[in-house]
Amino acid sequence: MAIATINPATGTTVRTFPELTEAEVEQKIGVAHERWRTYRLTGFDERAECMRAAADLVEKEVDHAAQLMSTEMGKTLASAHGEALKCAHGMRYYADHAAEFLADEVLADPSQVGAERALGRYQPLGVVLAAMPWNFPMWQVMRFAAPALMAGNVGLLKHASNVPQCALYLEDVLRRGGFAEGCFQALLISSGKVEAILRDPRVVAATLTGSEPAGRSVAAICGDEVKHTVLELGGSDPFVVMPSADLDRAVATAVDARVQNNGQSCIAAKRFIVHTDIYDAFTEQFVARMRELTVGDPFDPATDVGPLATEQGRADVEELVDDAIAAGATVLCGGRRPDGAGWFYPPTIIADITRDMRIFAEEVFGPVASLYRAADIEEALEIANATTFGLGSNAWTNDKTEKERFMADLYAGQVFINGKTTSYPELPFGGVKRSGYGRELSTHGIREFCNLKTIWMG
Numbered sequence: 001m002a003i004a005t006i007n008p009a010t011g012t013t014v015r016t017f018p019e020l021t022e023a024e025v026e027q028k029i030g031v032a033h034e035r036w037r038t039y040r041l042t043g044f045d046e047r048a049e050c051m052r053a054a055a056d057l058v059e060k061e062v063d064h065a066a067q068l069m070s071t072e073m074g075k076t077l078a079s080a081h082g083e084a085l086k087c088a089h090g091m092r093y094y095a096d097h098a099a100e101f102l103a104d105e106v107l108a109d110p111s112q113v114g115a116e117r118a119l120g121r122y123q124p125l126g127v128v129l130a131a132m133p134w135n136f137p138m139w140q141v142m143r144f145a146a147p148a149l150m151a152g153n154v155g156l157l158k159h160a161s162n163v164p165q166c167a168l169y170l171e172d173v174l175r176r177g178g179f180a181e182g183c184f185q186a187l188l189i190s191s192g193k194v195e196a197i198l199r200d201p202r203v204v205a206a207t208l209t210g211s212e213p214a215g216r217s218v219a220a221i222c223g224d225e226v227k228h229t230v231l232e233l234g235g236s237d238p239f240v241v242m243p244s245a246d247l248d249r250a251v252a253t254a255v256d257a258r259v260q261n262n263g264q265s266c267i268a269a270k271r272f273i274v275h276t277d278i279y280d281a282f283t284e285q286f287v288a289r290m291r292e293l294t295v296g297d298p299f300d301p302a303t304d305v306g307p308l309a310t311e312q313g314r315a316d317v318e319e320l321v322d323d324a325i326a327a328g329a330t331v332l333c334g335g336r337r338p339d340g341a342g343w344f345y346p347p348t349i350i351a352d353i354t355r356d357m358r359i360f361a362e363e364v365f366g367p368v369a370s371l372y373r374a375a376d377i378e379e380a381l382e383i384a385n386a387t388t389f390g391l392g393s394n395a396w397t398n399d400k401t402e403k404e405r406f407m408a409d410l411y412a413g414q415v416f417i418n419g420k421t422t423s424y425p426e427l428p429f430g431g432v433k434r435s436g437y438g439r440e441l442s443t444h445g446i447r448e449f450c451n452l453k454t455i456w457m458g
């Protein structure tokens, strides 16, 4: 795939970028490695000062940052604004808390291990490669970069090929914030160049947010090299609605959760599992609200749902929907692409899904909701967990016992009760099963790329 800004609302190529040569990549890895040798010795205060200065710049330049995101991948301008501000919040969060999260863990009674003093110390690992996706082109990167830099690591970014300007902006804003040359570099390369980087001894670890095949490939190479990885690989999140739920709130959140980011979020609710007693009432309102949404230009404030980010992405969504229809599923709204330019796809709800349909098992990365009827909580949980993914999950109920059941038995990295699954710097983020492993954000995210060194002094 060419490295280019292609406006998904029109399909026109706005700007292309030459791919780095192998020699240029080699030079950048060298710069990163050299930089790390001194950067690792800087203190938290110095790093925090740069991080806060960069956060100030992101806030000041929020309009520009948002414009880049909407142009490159089609999210609505309002959501792009929100994403840029979320980056600034995450940057400040780690600037404020890194020292506390990475403080020495001193053994209160060192005599237990025959020492005068014993402790665990978090030290940076070195040069880390981040392979990041286009769907949250700034937030996904910054939630790696902020903790990694605050911990004393340096970063190389292999961003998705359709968001090069976002990648270059982030490199630039961190440098202008005061991070020295080489602390964070964007590599404009195709995925074919990633293996050599992962195998380079100067690159010590990798984090990837993206597809399952991409994650498998990075994990296999890093496994071969015995290098640490964190993987966040999509999901097919369940959204269970029980009879005691506040139906209006559940429906409003269902719509928002499914069409957020034009339907392209790994933690978007994708499978709506509704108790039979309220199935008809929920469905009627859900369909009505999905139909009301305005699909169009992401720069128009009236737009709720912009285009899908890539032509291939829309073709993938269409293929899953068409496969379900051909096998007997019912389309309650949407289901057909509009005529005209751009990679638009309408908010869609599909019912009567059977387990042999691809849509039952695969992640739909577009504004398409799959609807299921459950006779009781056992069946709801069974359907919810009948997936190879395990990223986020949602349950709507006001019954105390049911809340406990969902917290205990939804097999996922995150369970949100009566609310939309959302990432927060303050909470761990990650999955189980084929949604990946390791955690981003919170205290856990910053520790992922640290060597917890045991120190024993006699």
Ligand SMILES: O=CCCC(=O)O
Pocket (backbone or CB within 6 Å): 135, 136, 139, 264, 265, 266, 267, 422, 423
């Ligand atoms: O696409 C993955 C989730 C992104 C987020 O909301 O943090």
